[in-house]
Amino acid sequence: MSSQTISEKVTTRTLKAMKTEGERIACMTAYDAAFSSVLDKVGVDLILVGDSVGMVVQGHATTIPVSMEEMVYHTQLVVRGNERAMVMADMPFMSYSNGPDCLKNAATLIKTGGAEMVKLEWGELEIDMVRRLTECGIPVCAHLGLTPQAIHKYGGYRVQGREEYAAKKMQEDARLLEEAGADVLLLECVPEGLAASITADSNVPVIGIGAGARVDGQILVLYDVIDIAPGKRTRFSKNYLEQAGSIQDALKQYVTEVKEGLFPTKEYSFS
Ligand code: KIV
Secondary structure, X not given: OOOOOOOOOOOHHHHHHHHHHOOOEEEEEOOOHHHXXXXXXXXXXXXXXXXXXXXXXXXXXXXXXXXHHHHHHHHHHHHHHOOOOEEEEEOOOOOOOOHXXXXXXXXXXXXXXXXXXXXXXXXXXXXXXHHHHHHOOOOEEEEEEOOHXXXXXXXXXXXXXXXXXXXXXXHHHHHHHHHHOOOEEEEEOOOXXXXXXXXXXXXXXXXXXXXXXXXXXEEEOHHHHOOOOOOOOOOOOOOOOOOOOOHHHHHHHHHHHHHOOOXXXXXXXXX
């Protein structure tokens, strides 16, 4: 199965089959219909309507101010521009801090926004929330490693899972999240070896951002890739526009490099 040649809609089954067959999954964030359409056409498999919208579009310093209403609005725009890729939407800060809110807000992203999967960031409550969403038939991506909604707790953006106990805990959390029903795991800013070990242990696709090459797929923030994100680009993001003649070519090159295992190199990974 090659996503460059097939045009069928990507579903959770497609993503699972890609993991099984060793086809790398190309993912990217988008926040509107125009970019969603470009990403879809260049063969991106999974589009994330990220709460990074708060930083790269709205100009906030963190993702924390993003509201449910804003996530629903941006999800609607992305869904409208897309045909083939699967669309997942971030659940914003504190929108899943208890069972009833989690179910109500996930349902809104699916029913009103048109998302096909929701993403939650790691916290001690996440396993229970993933289980509840799974029981309701809502596909879930569980985000581990650096979880930007907890930035004030961390006291800064830094690589997670470097200490032995932290690595063990992340590996165990990943296992529990899969057991609770997570359809996809996303690892952000994790040492390459730990990400590879979590990927080898899991039966669901593992997508990395700053997690090295030995995972099932890659995701980056769109505005970093086309070099228009405000502030300093993260160390694990690559500017694809630099070598390309157009945004379309830059994004096509990203998909090619992910599919061929050429991105990320060590330069964009952590050890
Ligand atoms: O919101 C976002 O863009 C994300 C990515 C960093 C994975 O969660």
